Amino acid sequence: MGKHESERPACPVCHGDGHLVISGDGAGNKKKELVPCTVCDGTGKS
Known part of the structure; x- marks a missing residue:
């Protein structure tokens, strides 16, 4: 539950x-x- 998690919303x-x-x-x-997301480079964060 790190604070930084809420600062980076899901892609x-x-x-x-x-x-x-x-x-x-x-x-x-x-x-x-399945291909890596081109927007977030596979990180899942925006």
């Missing part, structure tokens, strides 16, 4: 996950791919 893009789920090619491909 608005990945919501603190640190990664984004990219869904296939959009043509019915069910394959999901």
Whole structure:
């Protein structure tokens, strides 16, 4: 419960996950791919 945690809110893009789920090619491909969030560089913080 560090004070600095509240000063850095979760990344608005990945919501603190640190990664984004990219869904296939959009043509019915069910394959999901995890990629590091490009906004927070995988830290999960904004």
